[in-house]
Every structure is written in structure tokens, then in C-alpha cells.
Amino acid sequence: xxxxxxxxxxxxxxxxxxxxxxxxxxxxxxxxxxxxxxxxxxxxxxxxxxxxxxxxxxxxxxxxxxxxxxxxxxxxxxxxxxxxxxxxxxxxxxxxxxxxxxxxxxxxxxxxxxxxxxxxxxxxxxxxxxxxxxxxxxxxxxxxxxxxxxxxxxxxxxxxxxxxxxxxxxxxxxxxxxxxxxxxxxxxxxxxxxxxxxxxxxxxxxxxxxxxxxxxxxxxxxxxxxxxxxxxxxxxxxxxxxxxxxxxxxxxxxxxxxxxxxxxxxxxxxxxxxxxxxxxxxxxxx
Amino acid sequence: xxxxxxxxxxxxxxxxxxxxxxxxxxxxxxxxxxxxxxxxxxxxxxxxxxxxxxxxxxxxxxxxxxxxxxxxxxxxxxxxxxxxxxxxxxxxxxxxxxxxxxxxxxxxxxxxxxxxxxxxxxxxxxxxxxxxxxxxxxxxxxxxxxxxxxxxxxxxxxxxxxxxxxxxxxxxxxxxxxxxxxxxxxxxxxxxxxxxxxxxxxxxxxxxxxxxxxxxxxxxxxxxxxxxxxxxxxxxxxxxxxxxxxxxxxxxxxxxxxxxxxxxxxxxxxxxxxxxxx
Numbered sequence: 001x002x003x004x005x006x007x008x009x010x011x012x013x014x015x016x017x018x019x020x021x022x023x024x025x026x027x028x029x030x031x032x033x034x035x036x037x038x039x040x041x042x043x044x045x046x047x048x049x050x051x052x053x054x055x056x057x058x059x060x061x062x063x064x065x066x067x068x069x070x071x072x073x074x075x076x077x078x079x080x081x082x083x084x085x086x087x088x089x090x091x092x093x094x095x096x097x098x099x100x101x102x103x104x105x106x107x108x109x110x111x112x113x114x115x116x117x118x119x120x121x122x123x124x125x126x127x128x129x130x131x132x133x134x135x136x137x138x139x140x141x142x143x144x145x146x147x148x149x150x151x152x153x154x155x156x157x158x159x160x161x162x163x164x165x166x167x168x169x170x171x172x173x174x175x176x177x178x179x180x181x182x183x184x185x186x187x188x189x190x191x192x193x194x195x196x197x198x199x200x201x202x203x204x205x206x207x208x209x210x211x212x213x214x215x216x217x218x219x220x221x222x223x224x225x226x227x228x229x230x231x232x233x234x235x236x237x238x239x240x241x242x243x244x245x246x247x248x249x250x251x252x253x254x255x256x257x258x259x260x261x262x263x264x265x266x267x268x269x270x271x272x273x274x275x276x277x278x279x280x281x282x283x284x285x286x
Numbered sequence: 287x288x289x290x291x292x293x294x295x296x297x298x299x300x301x302x303x304x305x306x307x308x309x310x311x312x313x314x315x316x317x318x319x320x321x322x323x324x325x326x327x328x329x330x331x332x333x334x335x336x337x338x339x340x341x342x343x344x345x346x347x348x349x350x351x352x353x354x355x356x357x358x359x360x361x362x363x364x365x366x367x368x369x370x371x372x373x374x375x376x377x378x379x380x381x382x383x384x385x386x387x388x389x390x391x392x393x394x395x396x397x398x399x400x401x402x403x404x405x406x407x408x409x410x411x412x413x414x415x416x417x418x419x420x421x422x423x424x425x426x427x428x429x430x431x432x433x434x435x436x437x438x439x440x441x442x443x444x445x446x447x448x449x450x451x452x453x454x455x456x457x458x459x460x461x462x463x464x465x466x467x468x469x470x471x472x473x474x475x476x477x478x479x480x481x482x483x484x485x486x487x488x489x490x491x492x493x494x495x496x497x498x499x500x501x502x503x504x505x506x507x508x509x510x511x512x513x514x515x516x517x518x519x520x521x522x523x524x525x526x527x528x529x530x531x532x533x534x535x536x537x538x539x540x541x542x543x544x545x546x547x548x549x550x551x552x553x554x555x556x557x558x559x560x561x562x563x564x
Contacts, residue, residue, distance in 0.1 A: 022321030198472030220494030224501035231505030
């Protein structure tokens with residue numbers, strides 16, 4: 001019985017002297033509160049039983065810190081609301097434990113650092129340089145931001161700052177209104193341009209059609225006049241030839257013809273009875 | 287058999303059962319040995335040492351996961367505002383990296399995609415973005431986001447960054463709509479002018495043809511009449527040459543009779559009218 005108890009006690013003692021640090025953690029071992037040993041490689045480790053040694057573990061995975069949206073002012077006095085995120089992880093658990101203790105404290109310190117450095121950096125830049133619709137622009141975040149944070153993280157906080165990036169960039173609400181005004185003005189200008197362009201095109205198409213129409217009519221008129229003139233000319237020549245053959249007879253024929261043509265049915269003809277027409281009647285047959 | 291043998295057999299059976307790992311297809315088991323990642327087990331039956339030596343975590347590497355940004359207002363390169371809504375489809379392609387990589391994979395992924403997207407949008411004008419930029423934006427955001435994730439060794443592979451919505455903000459939506467209707471008006475105006483043209487020109491061609499036809503008809507009539515008259519004249523001229531006076535008298539009488547038949551003839555003598563008709 002005694003032997004069994006001893007065995008159990010020995011097993012318990014053995015367990016309390018062994019611990020593991022898994023791949024998602026780093027740990028620091030303290031001796032009465034004083035850090036004596038850090039473990040950054042996962043595996044089986046030995047320790048003195050509590051309360052001599054205490055193992056404090058930290059998550060070693062990359063942490064996401066979303067920095068609160070911050071309003072900053074560019075050099076040309078434009079307000080921007082920038083939202084950044086920082087990726088960081090505990091790299092030196094002993095320093096981390098002494099300097100900050102908890103991830104929350106670390107994140108508060110990182111946030112403050114990012115906000116103050118970003119405000120300082122953007123305060124020296126022109127808003128126009130940060131935006132570009134041509135495909136090339138300055139990077140929004142200053143290039144020395146990450147190295148600066150990394151350095152402070154490593155030397156002062158015991159963390160590795162993996163990256164810092166802009167998550168979102170926007171404008172304060174009151175500035176959005178003025179952007180909307182401008183956008184609306186710009187849209188209305190574009191819409192007007194489209195419509196007047198349409199009118200211009202329509203007008204030139206109509207004018208061209210009218211010009212072509214006038215041209216066609218003028219050409220036809222010219223050609224028709226030519227046809228008539230040629231026909232009249234030919235006829236005149238024919239009549240002239242006839243006249244030349246016997247002018248006297250031609251004139252006589254022509255007069256008769258004209259008289260017949262003028263005196264249509266229903267015309268009134270007044271004839272003198274003394275005239276040559278009735279000469280034969282009045283003078284008898286002498 | 288003694289009790290001790292039974293106990294040993296039982297312990298062995300228990301060890302075997304707790305050592306067996308069934309991995310479903312599409313999953314991978316990551317085996318930790320004393321906390322350190324030792325190996326992965328592919329789908330099927332696998333074994334690991336019993337706890338506390340080894341333990342395992344099942345990771346689904348085939349499931350396509352989906353994360354959505356919700357509507358976000360972003361600044362374009364020409365300082366316009368657009369509302370964008372993104373959906374990201376992604377998979378875990380490296381279970382070991384995924385196990386130790388990110389504390390909050392989904393939120394980190396979302397931050398990365400929002401970051402690359404707003405960076406790209408800040409280089410494009412609003413017109414290009416809203417008309418043709420969508421596809422390019424999706425492709426560019428995917429490439430840039432994946433590069434960032436790889437740099438962080440997250441074990442995540444993005445299948446697609448999908449732009450679910452990309453629109454002007456509600457306060458200016460009507461202004462943007464008016465631009466598209468103006469673009470339509472431009473076409474309509476040109477089309478109606480073209481319709482006028484295609485109606486006007488055939489009409490005028492018809493008119494022109496009519497004018498020419500009339501001229502030709504006139505010409506034909508003149509030609510017919512003159513040649514008819516001349517043929518007649520030539521014949522009468524022949525007759526006149528044979529019998530000059532008789533022909534003249536004959537012609538004169540014919541004409542007078544013809545006139546008398548059709549016209550209303552009144553005869554005057556000493557200023558007094560003598561009606562011979564009626």
C-alpha cells in the first residue's frame with residue numbers, strides 16, 4: 001500500500017517537473033517571479049515544481065492589431081481618416097514579460113506609436129501625391145515607419161513587428177459632403193458634354209444630308225434644262241430648214257396653223273362681210 | 287490468465303484505439319509531438335503515439351472558405367468616393383503554416399485584402415474604375431493580397447477576390463445615372479439625324495428623277511411634233527410646187543372651214559352683226 005502511494009507520488013512529481021511548449025507558443029520560466037529561462041522552440045522541457053518555477057506562456061502566432069481610425073492632416077491641410085493594422089508577434093518572451101506583460105498593453109503601446117508617427121509623416125506630405133489616377137503614386141505609408149516600429153519592438157517590447165499597412169483611407173464626414181458636391185458638378189459637366197456632343201453630331205449629319213439633297217436637286221435641274229435646251233434647239237433647226245426651203249410658203253402655213261391653234265372650239269370669231277372671205281358672195285360671178 | 291495479463295492486454299487495446307487517426311478526404315491531420323509539429327497525416331487511417339506523447343489536429347484543406355467585407359467607402363485616385371463590397375474565397379493550402387501562422391486568420395485576411403484594394407483604387411480614376419476597372423481590380427487585388435499573405439507565411443491561398451458591388455455613394459448616384467442617360471441621349475440624337483438622312487436623300491433622288499423624266503418627256507414631245515410638222519410641210523411643199531395657187535387656196539379654205547366649224551363665227555356688215563350660226 002505504502003509502495004503504491006509512493007509510486008503515485010513519484011509519478012505526480014515526475015509530471016510536475018516536465019512540461020511542453022507547443023508550436024504556437026513561446027514561454028518564459030521564472031524563479032520566484034524572476035525570469036531565468038526563455039523557450040522559443042517547441043518541445044518537452046524540464047522544470048522545478050511549482051512554486052519554485054513558474055512557466056508563463058505567450059501566443060507566438062502573428063497577432064492582428066487594428067489601430068483605431070485616426071484623423072490626420074496633410075501638409076496642404078486636407079483631413080484624412082486613416083485606419084492601419086499592425087501584424088506583430090512575441091519574439092523575446094522575457095523582454096515582453098518585463099516590458100509589457102500582456103498583449104493588450106503591447107497593442108496599446110504599438111497603437112500610440114503608429115498614430116503619432118503616421119500623423120507626423122503625413123503632416124509632411126501633400127494629399128495630391130498620395131492619390132493618383134495615372135497608376136503611380138507615393139506609397140501611402142512612409143517607408144521608414146515599419147523599420148522604426150520594428151526597432152522599437154525588438155529593443156523595447158520584445159516583439160517582432162511583421163508589417164504595418166493601411167487598412168482603409170477615408171475622409172471625415174463633413175469633408176465627404178464637399179467631395180459629393182464636386183463629384184456632382186463633375187458628373188453634370190460630363191453629362192452636358194455628352195448631350196452637346198450628340199447634338200453637334202446630329203446637326204452635322206442633318207446639314208450634310210441637306211447639302212447633299214440640294215446638290216442632287218441642282219444637278220438634276222441643270223441636266224433637265226440641258227435636255228430641254230437640246231430638244232428645243234433641234235426642233236428650231238428643223239423649222240429653220242423648212243423655212244429656208246420656201247420662206248413665203250412656210251410663213252403662210254405657219255399663220256394658218258397659228259390661227260387654227262388660237263381658235264379653239266367655243267372661241268368667237270368676228271368676220272367683216274366686206275372682207276375677202278365673202279368677196280365671192282358679194283361680188284357675184286362676174 | 288492472470289489479472290496482470292488482462293490489464294496489459296487492455297492497456298494495449300486502449301493504446302491502439304487512441305493511436306488510430308481517421309482522416310477524412312479533404313482533411314489533413316497535423317501531429318504534434320510534445321508540442322512540436324512532427325508530421326502530417328493524409329486522408330485514410332493513420333497512427334500516432336498516445337497522449338501525452340503525441341496529439342493531432344484535423345485541418346480541412348479542401349473547403350473553400352468565404353469572408354465578406356461589407357460595404358466600404360474608398361477614395362479613388364481622382365478623389366472621388368466609391369462604395370465597394372468585397373467577398374474573398376480562400377483555402378488553407380499549408381496546414382502547418384496555418385497552425386502556427388495567424389492568431390486571427392479571417393480578420394487578418396480581410397485587412398490584407400482591404401489594404402491592397404484601397405491601395406489599387408487610389409491609383410485609378412472613378413470613370414475607369416466604374417466602367418472597365420472591376421475585373422482588373424479583382425485580379426490585381428488577388429495577386430497583391432496573395433503576395434502579402436505569402437510574405438507572412440499564413441498557409442492561406444486566395445481563390446478569388448470578388449467585387450460584389452462597386453457603385454457611387456448614394457448621395458451622387460443620380461448624378462452618375464444622368465451621365466449614362468446622357469451617353470444614351472448622345473446616341474439617340476445621332477440616330478435620329480441618321481434616320482432623317484436616310485429618309486431625305488432617297489426622297490430627293492426621287493424628285494430629281496422626276497425632273498429628268500419631265501424634261502425627257504418634253505424633249506420627246508418637241509421632237510415628235512417638229513418632225514411630224516416638218517413631214518407634213520415637206521409634202522405640202524411638194525404639192526405647192528406642182529400647183530402653187532390651187533394648193534394655197536385649198537389649204538386656206540380647209541383652215542377657214544375648220545375654224546368655222548369649231549369657232550363661234552359672227553359676221554359684221556356696216557357695223558351690224560349678222561349671225562350666221564344659231
